[in-house]
Each structure stands twice: as structure tokens, then as C-alpha cells.
Amino acid sequence: MADTGLASERPLRSASFRWFLGGQSISLLGSAMSPVALAFAVLEATGSAAWLAAVTTAALVPMVAALLLGGGVADRHRRDSVLRLTSVGAGLTQAGVACVLLTHQHPAFLLPLCAFSGVFQGLTKPALRGIVANLAAGRGIQRASSLLASVRNTTKIIGPTTAGLLTASVGGGWAIAADAVSFLLAAVCFARMSLPDRPQRTADDPTMLGALREGWGYFSSQPWIWAVTLAFAVNNGFNLGVWQILGPVVANGTIGARGWGLVLSARGAGALLASVVMVKLTVRRPMGPALASMSLAAVPLILLGAGADTLWLAAASFVAGVATEFFTVVWETVNTTHIPERLLSRVGAHDEFWSFVPIPVSQLSTPFLAAAFGTASVAVLGGATAAVAMLLPLLVPALRRIEIHRQGE
Known part of the structure; x- marks a missing residue:
């Protein structure tokens, strides 16, 4: 790799990191528009929360299923190559989704396209989890994670409102068509990156199945990892899955697409603030504060169930964005510094797989639970359960003791 040395501690001095940052910026801007556009397009065409849940789950289930395979692929092949291929695939599938919406075809045609999109997302996520370790080192890891988070959160402000x-x-x-173009442009940026080739495989190297088992063995042997994963499984099932369905449904009859976009943009603004602060801030033992703050991420769902107006929802979403991004930067930094680089994508894939599994179940069941027990009850109870779940990993002593060392230590 040509740009090493100071670039590892100062990521922006690395040409490869700059191309990666540019590609992510373009891709994430399009992706930040997609959920709002797709949700309201489906509701406009069908008027049905069940159809919205079906379309959303059609992407999510294949994504979750592809995560573990994606972890094995990303640890065995160059991660920039994986990102190029998955970005092209995602761009083509999103172009298909845009065509279905623009030509007013039946929403059933969205299901296979969303499924393919989910597969590409599942192959992409593990590569993203491990690539920072290829582009930065030492104190530069948190700097790189914070810079990427700042870009991600800027797009979360602009994207939903747009x-x-x-x-x-x-x-x-x-908006979906713009997302398709963004994926293809990102692939061009990723093609300009220059990561080192993976070590040549020998006859003694494990097979793909063996590599996946190795990743599971490490993941399952580390209570500090799987305790957080389990907490997020509960949080995602009771909070995120419910929010993604009930949020647009409630907004469609109250604050509308513009109001909902504002609420999501407020969350992005809070996350941007946290990511900018985290470029400089280092907490020696960060997991306690990070998990405690994550309990605040469930407050918007509780307020949604309580019938709060746009202003209160936006304010709560801003706070939730701060809390979530603080945790995200901490968790990415802790993973990158405490998990061996050769296992990062596989362990990260297990982390995301087990934490994402409850989401499709939640999304499919939420319309029926809301019909049976009422929207308010499902939202308030789900939010409260998610908030408590994020505090339980603090019972693991090894998690509370994890440290992020300052530069020079």
C-alpha cells in the first residue's frame, strides 16, 4: 500500500481513505433518502401497513441471511473489491425499484427486487465493519470512525428531508432513482482505492465453512461481544422494527412525509453532533456510558405512542441520534482495537446477524399487534422494553473494564 506511515494516524492523508470516504458519502446520501421514499410510495399505492411490512421485510430477511456469508467473504478477499461489486449490484436493483414505482406497477414486483437489494446489503456490511482496520491504525482508528460517522450523519440530515x-x-x-445512481458512483470511488492483497491461501487454510466456524468460535467465546449483541436483538425487535412500520403509518395520517422526514433528519443532526465531538473525545472505559446512553434511543418510540407532535418527536429523535452515534463510534473503535483484524468481518457479521434477526419478525407482526392492542400500547411497551434491554450488558464485568488507550500509551 503506497500511502502508509502518517496516514495511519491521520486518515485524511491516505488517498485510499479519501476515496473510501467519498464513495461512502455518495452512497449514504442516496441510501438516506430510500427508506422515506419507499415507505410513502408503498403507502400511497396500497394504503396498507401490511404491504409496507412485506416490502420492508423482503429486503431485510435476505440481508440478514447474507450477513454470515458476507463476513467470510470479506475476511478472505480484498474488502475494496467486495464493496465495488456489491455497490454495482445494489445500484442495478435500486434502478429496478425506481422503475416499478415510476411506472406505477403492482407493489408485488418490488418484493424480488428488494430481496436482491437485501442480499447486496448483507454482503456489504461485514466488509464495512473490517475495512477501517485496513485504512487506519492506533489513534487514527477512532478518527477514521468519527469522520465516517460525521459523513453518515450529514447524509441522514439531508437525505430524509430531501x-x-x-x-x-x-x-x-x-428519490429511489437517485439512490441507484449513488451506488454506481460509489463503485467508481471504491475502484480508486488501493488496499493490500490478502495473504495467499495455502492448502492448510480453512474452507469457507471452516472460516465461518472460526468466526463463530471467537464470537461465542467473548461475553463482552455477545452480551451487547443480545441486548441489541431485544432493542431492534421492540424498538427499531416497530418504529420502521408504525412511524410512517402514524405520520401518513398526521404529520405527513415532510414531517416524518424532518423527524428523521433531526435524528441525523444529533448523530452528526456526536460524531464531530468523538473525533477528539476519548473515554478510557467507554462501554458503560455508551450503553447507558443507548437507552435514550427508545424515547422517540414511546413519544410516538403517546401521540407527541412533530416538535417533540424531532427533539427526542435529536437526543436519540446523539446517544446512538456515541455508542456506534465507541463500539466500532472497541471492535477494531480488541478483535484480531483477520476476524473482524466474520465477528462483525455474527454481531449484526443475531442482532438483526428479530427485526423482520417484529416488522411482520407489528401491524397485527397494533390492530389487536392499539398503536399506542405497542409503541410505548416496545420502547420501554428496549430501553431496559440496553442496560443489561453492564452486568458483564469484562465489558465495563474494556479500555480505549490514548495515543502514546
Whole structure:
């Protein structure tokens, strides 16, 4: 790799990191528009929360299923190559989704396209979890994670609001089309990266199945990892899965696509603030504060069930964004510094797989639970359960003792 040395401690001096940052910026801007545009386009076409749950789950189930395979692929092949291929695939599938929406075809045609999109997402996520270790080292790891988080969160401010305006004016299909273009442009950026080749495999190297078993063995032997994963499984099932379905449904009859876009953008603004602060801030033992703050991420769902207006929802989403991003930067830094680089993508894949599994179940069951028990009850109880779940990993002593060393230590 040509750009090493100071680049490892100062990521922006690395040409490869700059191309990666640029590709992620473009891709994430499009992806930040997609959920709002797709949700309201489906609701406009069908008027059904069940259809929205079906379309959302059609992408999520294949994504979850592909995560473990993606972890094995990303640890065995160059991660920049994986990102190029998955970005092209995602761009083509999103172009298909845009065509279905723009030509007003039956929403059933969205299901296979969303499934393919989910597969590409599942192959992408593990590569993203491990690539920072290829681009930065030492104190540069948290700097790189924070810079990436700042970009991610800037797009979360711009994307949902833009999608809400586009959806309300010309239709959600054009926002999805922009997402398709963003994936293809990101692939061009990733092609300019230069990562070292993976070590040549020998006859003694494990097979793909053996490599996946090795990743599971490490993951399952580390209570500090799987305790957090289990907490997020509960949080995602009772909070995220419910929010993604009930949020657009409630907003469709109250604050509309523009209001919902504003609420999501407020969350992005809070996350951006946290990521900027985390470029400089280092907490020696960060997992306690990070998990405690994550309990605040469930407050917007509770307020949604309580019938809060746009202002209160936006304020709570801002706080939730701060808390979530603080945790995300801490967790990425802790993983990158405490897990061997050769296992990062496989362990990260297990982390995401087991924490994501409850989401499709939650999304499919939420419309029926809301019909049986009421939207307010499902939202308030789900949010409260998620908040408590994020505090339980603090009972693991090894987790509380994990340290992030300052530069020079």
C-alpha cells in the first residue's frame, strides 16, 4: 500500500481513505433518502401497513441471511473489491425499484427486487465493519470512525428531508432513482482505492465453512461481544422494527412525509453532533456510558405512542441520534482495537446477524399487534422494553473494564 506511515494516524492523508470516504458519502446520501421514499410510495399505492411490512421485510430477511456469508467473504478477499461489486449490484436493483414505482406497477414486483437489494446489503456490511482496520491504525482508528460517522450523519440530515420533499412533490420513485445512481458512483470511488492483497491461501487454510466456524468460535467465546449483541436483538425487535412500520403509518395520517422526514433528519443532526465531538473525545472505559446512553434511543418510540407532535418527536429523535452515534463510534473503535483484524468481518457479521434477526419478525407482526392492542400500547411497551434491554450488558464485568488507550500509551 503506497500511502502508509502518517496516514495511519491521520486518515485524511491516505488517498485510499479519501476515496473510501467519498464513495461512502455518495452512497449514504442516496441510501438516506430510500427508506422515506419507499415507505410513502408503498403507502400511497396500497394504503396498507401490511404491504409496507412485506416490502420492508423482503429486503431485510435476505440481508440478514447474507450477513454470515458476507463476513467470510470479506475476511478472505480484498474488502475494496467486495464493496465495488456489491455497490454495482445494489445500484442495478435500486434502478429496478425506481422503475416499478415510476411506472406505477403492482407493489408485488418490488418484493424480488428488494430481496436482491437485501442480499447486496448483507454482503456489504461485514466488509464495512473490517475495512477501517485496513485504512487506519492506533489513534487514527477512532478518527477514521468519527469522520465516517460525521459523513453518515450529514447524509441522514439531508437525505430524509430531501426524500420527503421529493415524495410529496414528484413521487418517491425519483428519490429511489437517485439512490441507484449513488451506488454506481460509489463503485467508481471504491475502484480508486488501493488496499493490500490478502495473504495467499495455502492448502492448510480453512474452507469457507471452516472460516465461518472460526468466526463463530471467537464470537461465542467473548461475553463482552455477545452480551451487547443480545441486548441489541431485544432493542431492534421492540424498538427499531416497530418504529420502521408504525412511524410512517402514524405520520401518513398526521404529520405527513415532510414531517416524518424532518423527524428523521433531526435524528441525523444529533448523530452528526456526536460524531464531530468523538473525533477528539476519548473515554478510557467507554462501554458503560455508551450503553447507558443507548437507552435514550427508545424515547422517540414511546413519544410516538403517546401521540407527541412533530416538535417533540424531532427533539427526542435529536437526543436519540446523539446517544446512538456515541455508542456506534465507541463500539466500532472497541471492535477494531480488541478483535484480531483477520476476524473482524466474520465477528462483525455474527454481531449484526443475531442482532438483526428479530427485526423482520417484529416488522411482520407489528401491524397485527397494533390492530389487536392499539398503536399506542405497542409503541410505548416496545420502547420501554428496549430501553431496559440496553442496560443489561453492564452486568458483564469484562465489558465495563474494556479500555480505549490514548495515543502514546
